[in-house]
Each structure stands twice: as C-alpha cells, then as structure tokens.
Amino acid sequence: MRACKALIRHCRFYPIDSVLSLGVIALIIWVLWASISWIVQAADWSVVSSHLPLFASGSYPLDQRWRPLLWISLLAALTLITLIVPIKRGSNRWMGMVLPWCWVFMIPLGLVLMAGGLGLTPVPSRAWGGISLTLLLTVCSAVLALPFGILLALGRTSDLPVLRHSSRLYIDVMRAVPLIAVLFFGKLLIPLFLPMQLEINQVLRAVVAFALFAAAYVAEDVRGGLQAIPETQREAAAVLGLSPLQSLQLVVLPQALRIAIPALTNQAIGLLQNTSLMALLGLVELLGIAQNLLANPAFIGRHLEVYVWLGALYWLFCTAMALLARKIEHSGPTLNGRSA
Amino acid sequence: MTTAIKADHICKTYGAEHRALDDVCVDVISGEVLVVMGPSGSGKSTLIRTFNGLEEIDSGELDVLGIKLDNEADPRHVQRIRRRVGMVFQQFNLFPHLSILENITLAPMRVQKQTRVQAEAKARSLLEQMGISEQADKYPAQLSGGQQQRVAIARALALNPEIMLFDEPTSALDPERVKEVLDAMRTLANQGMTMVVVTHELGFAREVADRVLFMDSGRVIESADAKTFFNQAQQERTRKFLNQIN
Numbered sequence A: 001m002r003a004c005k006a007l008i009r010h011c012r013f014y015p016i017d018s019v020l021s022l023g024v025i026a027l028i029i030w031v032l033w034a035s036i037s038w039i040v041q042a043a044d045w046s047v048v049s050s051h052l053p054l055f056a057s058g059s060y061p062l063d064q065r066w067r068p069l070l071w072i073s074l075l076a077a078l079t080l081i082t083l084i085v086p087i088k089r090g091s092n093r094w095m096g097m098v099l100p101w102c103w104v105f106m107i108p109l110g111l112v113l114m115a116g117g118l119g120l121t122p123v124p125s126r127a128w129g130g131i132s133l134t135l136l137l138t139v140c141s142a143v144l145a146l147p148f149g150i151l152l153a154l155g156r157t158s159d160l161p162v163l164r165h166s167s168r169l170y171i172d173v174m175r176a177v178p179l180i181a182v183l184f185f186g187k188l189l190i191p192l193f194l195p196m197q198l199e200i201n202q203v204l205r206a207v208v209a210f211a212l213f214a215a216a217y218v219a220e221d222v223r224g225g226l227q228a229i230p231e232t233q234r235e236a237a238a239v240l241g242l243s244p245l246q247s248l249q250l251v252v253l254p255q256a257l258r259i260a261i262p263a264l265t266n267q268a269i270g271l272l273q274n275t276s277l278m279a280l281l282g283l284v285e286l287l288g289i290a291q292n293l294l295a296n297p298a299f300i301g302r303h304l305e306v307y308v309w310l311g312a313l314y315w316l317f318c319t320a321m322a323l324l325a326r327k328i329e330h331s332g333p334t335l336n337g338r339s340a
Numbered sequence B: 001m002t003t004a005i006k007a008d009h010i011c012k013t014y015g016a017e018h019r020a021l022d023d024v025c026v027d028v029i030s031g032e033v034l035v036v037m038g039p040s041g042s043g044k045s046t047l048i049r050t051f052n053g054l055e056e057i058d059s060g061e062l063d064v065l066g067i068k069l070d071n072e073a074d075p076r077h078v079q080r081i082r083r084r085v086g087m088v089f090q091q092f093n094l095f096p097h098l099s100i101l102e103n104i105t106l107a108p109m110r111v112q113k114q115t116r117v118q119a120e121a122k123a124r125s126l127l128e129q130m131g132i133s134e135q136a137d138k139y140p141a142q143l144s145g146g147q148q149q150r151v152a153i154a155r156a157l158a159l160n161p162e163i164m165l166f167d168e169p170t171s172a173l174d175p176e177r178v179k180e181v182l183d184a185m186r187t188l189a190n191q192g193m194t195m196v197v198v199t200h201e202l203g204f205a206r207e208v209a210d211r212v213l214f215m216d217s218g219r220v221i222e223s224a225d226a227k228t229f230f231n232q233a234q235q236e237r238t239r240k241f242l243n244q245i246n
C-alpha cells in the first residue's frame, strides 16, 4: 500500500520520468512475450533435442560415449552437492575437508575418462568434443593458470629487481596480445620447442596456451589481494618465528586469495567463454559442434534455435561457476571487518 | 642475575638524518619488568622492535639472550631469537582467516613441530589462563578488542618465550577493556616473566614495573627503579611529562 502511494506521488512530481518508465516497462514485456512465444511455439527444437549426445561429447566413439557423459554428470552432481551442503567452517568440518579433494580429483578423473588408459580404450584427442571438451579445457587451463599466476604475482611484488621486472614484462606482454594470437602462436610455436618425434596433442597445446594467457590476468588479481594484506600481518607472522615462506603460505596467501575470489571468478568465467575461440583452431568444442551441425543442409534456417541453445548452456555454466565462487567466499570467516 | 637483553650504544637512523635511536644503552635483567615511557615519536617502538630484530640497528651492540643482533646477523639466527622472544602489538594483529585456536597453535605446530594434540592442549590452557576459554572456536572479528589482545598474548606465550615485549598493548582499547588486558599482564609478571612494556598506564607501571625508562627524541633521558622514577625523577623533562599525563 505504502509503495503504491509512494509510486503515485513520484508520478505526480516527475511526469516525464514516469512516461519513460512506463515505455521501458512496456518494451520489456513485449520483448519477453515475443521471446517466450518464439521459444514455445515457433521454434523447432528437434535440431537440438535429436543431437543432445553430440552436444555433450562431439564425435567421441559411440560405444565409449558413457565416459564423457559420466564425467559431466559427476561434475553436475558435485556442483549441486557443493551448493546445497552448508559448509560453514567448524560446524561441518567433514564436508569442508572432503569436497575440495573431490573437486581436485575430478581433473585427473576427467583426463583418464576422456583419454583412456587404466583399462579404458584410448581415445585420441581429435575425437574429443562438445561440452565435455569445453569443460575439460576450462578446468585444466584454470588449474594451470592459478599457480602460475600466483607465482607471477609474487614475482611482480618481489624485492628482487630481476624477478620483478621479468614478471612485469611477461604480464604486460600477455595482456597486450589478443588471446586468439596467443592461441595461434601456441599452435605454431609450442611444437618447435619439442623434439620432432613427440606429437603432442592439440588439446594439451590449447590448454597450455590458454593457461599462459590467463596467468597474466590471474597475477594482477592476486597482486590486488596481496596488496590488501597489511604489512603488520607479515610482522605478526615473523615475530612468531615463522620463516618468510611459511608466512606467505600460511598467513598472507590464504587471505590474499580470499580477497581475490571475486576477480578470479571473473577470470574463470572469461576462460570458459574464451574456450569458444578454440573452434577457430579446429577443436570441436561446444561452438564447434554447433557450427558443424549448421553446416549440414538439413538444418538450414535453424541457426537461431542452435545459438539460443548454446547461449543457454554457457549461461548455465557461468552461473554455476559464479554460485560456486560465492559459496567458497562465504564459507570462510570475516576478514578485516568485511563480511565475507 | 643474568642479563636477558643488553643494548650498548645502539643507534638507528631512518632516512638521511632522522635519528630514531640515538646512542641508547639499556640492560634488561632476567625476570624484571621494564616499562618504557616517552612522548609520541620518541623512539619507544623502534627500541622495542630492535629487541626481536624487526628493526635492524645501524651501530652499537645488541645482545638478546646471548645472541648478537646487529646488521650482520644471520636471518636464521634472528628467526631463532623470535621463537624465544614473544611480542604483542598495539593493534593485536591476529590472523583473521584463522580461528582463535588456530591462531595460537600455528607457530607451535609449524615452528616447533608440536603435534596438534599437544599444541591445542597448551592453547586451551593459555586461553583458560587469559579467561577466554569459551572463545576458542570463534574468529578474531567476532571478539572484542580486549579479548583479541588477550588472544594475542596467549599466541605469543604458546612458544614458551623467555622474554615478552609489549608495544602499547592497551592503547587501542576502550577504557573499560584496558583492565582485563593489564590483569593478564600482571599475572604474567608475577610468574616471573621478563617483560619490556611500552605503556602510558601509570597505575600499571607503578605497581608492576621494576624499572622505568623515559625516552625523548631517540635518547634515554632517565632510567630508574619505579619508585624513584615516579616520586623523585631527576630530570626536568621527565617531571614535565609525568605531570602532563597525570
């Protein structure tokens, strides 16, 4: 009731504002209505629904498809569990200890499931594709980029001029070059550094190039976190007899990383979206699948459906990542009076 | 009567000219409580921070628990000294990402390689002694200033130090919280701990100090036993300072 009155008052005093607001609201409703009616009535989703396994795993051998599917399902399940189970520190210590290890374990598990070995039939990386490839690229390059980025950030803030300048040079160069260029360089250059016989697989090459690129951005985010930690924290660690390395590992980095989580989440989301650039390099990840599908004359005129479906998938993954990050951030105690 | 800290003509300069410590001589005897007083910027913090190697001296000789702390001191020696000298800061400086118990057990477990069980038992008994045993599983941000400072004292005591340094431990506290921290320090002094305390708490100094040191502009103006210091200070500068803060 109060809100209504306030609204009416507002309209009396600001007539032009009110007309504009009404116009915008009408526009939003019209767009929503048009979209929903297209999604429900006009669109023909058969192009998507009949190719769901293809979107999930690309041209993975049919009899082995359960492997990428299993990995995706496990990831989804773990995400749900992590989001649902309360992990306030102290109260649910067991979950707080086990869940991080489950996440770490998902990476080798994904690699083994996709590549084979340990009793599974080997599947060459050129047969990998779809969502499973997109997720594998994202997770692997994020996991490589984080430690490398932390090292760069430490180098960048180091007292040693050599370290400081070289880290800074690396960061500046990487940030000045577009990702697509780094990826092409990676594709062309990395093989030059390796012995002739060793044919390293495309996915690995892409992951390394991605990680090298992302590390520069991660470094700047971590540096922001490091700078937010007051010098007195290092002093407090030092007077307890902790070595500089212990002080870094036990006192400074845990706090700096916590502070950097929102910025790092942005990087992770960017990384996921950037994996779509791999389609240009011939990896058939999610976007690659879509393009292959649309190249088939049978699906002429179904562009919109496929891209809307793609958009929905990327949205889902990014939202899941953002929610996970928020969960991690909130599972720790308050730092410096900031509620976390 | 062994000497815990022996400072002989130590000097410390910041920048080109600014003398934070100017030819300071102090002896701290094992088991005694030395209170350091002086106006802001007189070098009290600088002095006390040289005692555990947080600040390097430029010249003079400094001997803490039999180990030389000068500008050529091996960083590992300094690190070893710090395990034997506890320090409490004005701003508590607890680790906000660790629980109270983890704050206290961190150094015993990582530096002295104690087991978790051992370190936690010691930590709980120290918290008990400080009168805050219910707070063990909370985080620093959930505690009042006075409680945080007592945790900081417990954290320093967990390494069984031979000397405790306090740099204005009650200056950041609400007046009604000062007493609980001073009480904890008094108990410590009664147990025979060697203490160097920078403070402006006259009551505490009168009652607990064995000796009082008065500094101004990086120099020691006066050094006397507590009774003499408060009742018949020799220097005009000291009497003026005491009148001001009384």
Ligand SMILES: Nc1ncnc2c1ncn2[C@@H]1O[C@H](COP(=O)(O)OP(=O)(O)OP(=O)(O)O)[C@@H](O)[C@H]1O
Binding pocket: B014, B015, B018, B019, B020, B038, B039, B040, B041, B042, B043, B044, B045, B046, B047
């Ligand atoms: N890191 C530093 N760089 C430059 N000058 C400093 C530094 N630390 C202290 N000083 C200077 O040295 C002098 C002594 O400082 P110190 O902190 O020891 O004084 P204090 O007696 O502890 O004062 P307060 O009561 O305000 O804490 C001051 O003039 C201060 O400006």
Ligand SMILES: [Mg+2]
Binding pocket: B044, B045, B046, B167, B168
């Ligand atoms: Mg001071």
